């Protein structure tokens with residue numbers, strides 16, 4: 001290492017939102033990339049081909065993922081069950097008995113593999129209430145399922161739904177991949193009015209890019225869509241306030257190149273950031289590295305806040321970030337897929353010290 005290269009000690013990222021896809025070599029390589037990208041916790045999302053809606057399906061999925069962990073590269077998992085309008089209390093009780101304490105709500109057809117998503121949120125109130133009673137956290141992809149609402153506003157229009165869940169149940173609500181700066185005031189009010197019951201995850205790609213820099217790059221196409229620079233700056237400013245309820249969550253979502261550059265139909269949504277996740281968060285939040293207090297905020301956001309929410313042990317390793325340019329490569333091999341990451345050819349400010 002060159003004397004002039006600044007370096008910073010961070011922790012491994014606790015990443016509660018990753019798409020491991022189907023059991024097999026793609027899953028295996030995503031687990032590897034998550035480790036190499038700086039994480040030691042993965043929360044695998046349940047929207048696989050056949051969605052994970054029962055305790056049995058989730059346990060099988062998580063146990064399979066564990067078999068792909070390299071013993072030299074330890075990784076913990078947060079099991080997630082999909083919550084649908086048909087979820088029963090008996091199934092949730094089985095989940096709790098085997099240690100599944102996180103459920104995920106998808107909006108019908110607003111994102112990848114959401115055909116089992118929710119049409120009518122009022123049907124979810126009793127299910128969210130059971131989750132509260134049983135100690136299952138309720139994570140939601142908050143984009144309104146009614147297609148009458150424009151894509152740009154679909155997240156914002158979910159604020160009253162989250163509010164109803166908070167008011168009429170005792171469940172912990174986790175708003176996944178917040179992207180709309182207009183929500184910040186309401187999120188703060190939720191966290192203030194319902195202490196310990198409202199949490200927010202933010203992806204690295206929503207912090208690093210805005211819709212203008214994403215325009216024309218199909219590899220950055222994701223749900224919810226990357227929004228304006230003003231939105232991005234509001235999310236970054238929220239992180240700087242060091243709230244215990246704001247945390248990283250990558251939403252790393254691989255797709256084969258054929259599905260991104262589609263010749264028929266629409267491209268698949270999802271940004272594959274796993275292999276350089278720490279670098280992308282550090283790049284987007286590089287101003288935090290100017291002071292020791294800023295570095296502490298960065299560590300809280302990327303590691304400690306999620307560990308305390310999910311009652312996980314402390315970070316299994318330190319990750320040393322070096323201020324040294326890293327060029328996002330043209331593709332990664334993930335199982336038999338060729339996955340093009342967002343920002344191919346762009347230069348990030350950091351590398352992980354080997």
Ligand SMILES: [Zn+2]
Nearest residue numbers: 017019045251
């Ligand atoms: Zn996701």
